[in-house]
Amino acid sequence: MSKKIFSGVQPTGNLHLGNYLGAIKNFVDLNNDKENECIFCVVDLHAITVKQDKDKLRQNIRETAATFIASGIDPDKSIIFNQSKVHAHSEGSWILSCMSPMGWLNRMTQFKEKAGKDKEKASVGLYIYPVLMASDILLYDTTHVPVGEDQKQHLELTRDIAHKFNKDFNAEDFFKVPEPLINKNFSRIMSLKDGLKKMSKSDPSDLSRINLTDSKDKIINKIKKAKTDSLPIPNEEQKLKDRPEAQNLIGIYSSISNQTLDKTLYEFGGKNFSDLKNQLAEILLNKISPISDEIKKLINNQDYLDKILIEGAAKANEIARKKITEMQKIIGF
Numbered sequence: 432m433s434k435k436i437f438s439g440v441q442p443t444g445n446l447h448l449g450n451y452l453g454a455i456k457n458f459v460d461l462n463n464d465k466e467n468e469c470i471f472c473v474v475d476l477h478a479i480t481v482k483q484d485k486d487k488l489r490q491n492i493r494e495t496a497a498t499f500i501a502s503g504i505d506p507d508k509s510i511i512f513n514q515s516k517v518h519a520h521s522e523g524s525w526i527l528s529c530m531s532p533m534g535w536l537n538r539m540t541q542f543k544e545k546a547g548k549d550k551e552k553a554s555v556g557l558y559i560y561p562v563l564m565a566s567d568i569l570l571y572d573t574t575h576v577p578v579g580e581d582q583k584q585h586l587e588l589t590r591d592i593a594h595k596f597n598k599d600f601n602a603e604d605f606f607k608v609p610e611p612l613i614n615k616n617f618s619r620i621m622s623l624k625d626g627l628k629k630m631s632k633s634d635p636s637d638l639s640r641i642n643l644t645d646s647k648d649k650i651i652n653k654i655k656k657a658k659t660d661s662l663p664i665p666n667e668e669q670k671l672k673d674r675p676e677a678q679n680l681i682g683i684y685s686s687i688s689n690q691t692l693d694k695t696l697y698e699f700g701g702k703n704f705s706d707l708k709n710q711l712a713e714i715l716l717n718k719i720s721p722i723s724d725e726i727k728k729l730i731n732n733q734d735y736l737d738k739i740l741i742e743g744a745a746k747a748n749e750i751a752r753k754k755i756t757e758m759q760k761i762i763g764f
């Protein structure tokens with residue numbers, strides 16, 4: 432069955448292996464299925480929920496688009512655009528925020544994490560960020576949303592908002608209720624320095640993540656320095672319990688090699704982590720370095736990237752404008 436796919440990535444720099452394995456790699460597989468209609472969005476409106484430097488933001492928008500293309504998304508097949516250029520996203524977000532109970536937003540764990548201890552200083556935008564995400568998804572009659580595990584709660588909120596709008600305005604099936612597509616085993620890639628923390632762009636330690644633009648030497652060095660424990664690699668998944676760093680490295684190896692955890696444990700059970708690390712570094716160099724080289728090439732071709740984004744925005748606008756016009760009619764504008 433053909434799927435309507437929508438997903439987004441924030442242009443906040445340092446796109447890393449977690450973004451790739453948790454999301455972008457799946458975008459590529461979905462793009463490659465002829466049946467699917469895919470839209471991949473550089474979510475710049477989401478990025479400004481925390482302070483950004485305007486020159487860096489402009490650069491990161493292009494770099495995120497370059498990462499999509501360098502990873503294998505074909506701009507002739509999938510729509511690639513940046514969110515701020517399609518105004519329906521903001522309009523839809525306002526309308527949806529007026530019918531989303533605060534109680535629902537108060538439950539969002541990512542806001543609590545990102546706002547930290549001083550919630551009073553967090554922007555209002557950061558608080559209603561998940562409603563903008565719902566607008567992104569619902570405007571395109573999206574059926575499936577590929578994301579990492581950290582976005583699951585936002586997807587549940589999107590589903591709740593869709594149901595509520597349809598019910599409140601007696602508009603059965605107006606919004607499609609989308610399904611999340613979350614990779615079961617490898618949906619949460621953890622920091623290389625602390626297996627209990629998510630690999631993240633904002634971690635102050637660069638050694639905690641593999642950036643998609645890292646040089647070969649950096650990748651080798653980061654894997655060498657990745658935290659492990661002193662026990663050998665087990666041969667059963669059960670025995671990875673309470674060994675978060677071991678679990679993470681085995682997970683990353685399995686995911687990047689497209690194989691099950693069981694197969695990796697069969698290959699490496701009884702061996703030391705140095706064996707796994709050597710092989711992991713080699714696979715990462717094979718898979719990530721070509722992407723990295725391509726990103727660097729594309730970044731130097733600004734005109735090409737801008738053309739893709741402008742053409743993508745025109746196509747997205749056509750779809751989103753129709754939906755927002757219908758939405759306005761439904762609510763009485």
Ligand code: TYM
Nearest residue numbers: 438439440441449450453454474564578579618619620630
């Ligand atoms: P963002 O930019 O934080 O992350 C982009 C994608 O990468 C995934 N991800 C991870 N997956 C596994 N392990 C990790 N350590 C890891 N870190 C990040 C995220 O789950 C995400 O899929 N709110 C979204 C962007 C967004 C969006 C949307 C997504 C805006 N509108 C509509 C889907 C549909 C975000 O901040 O992702």
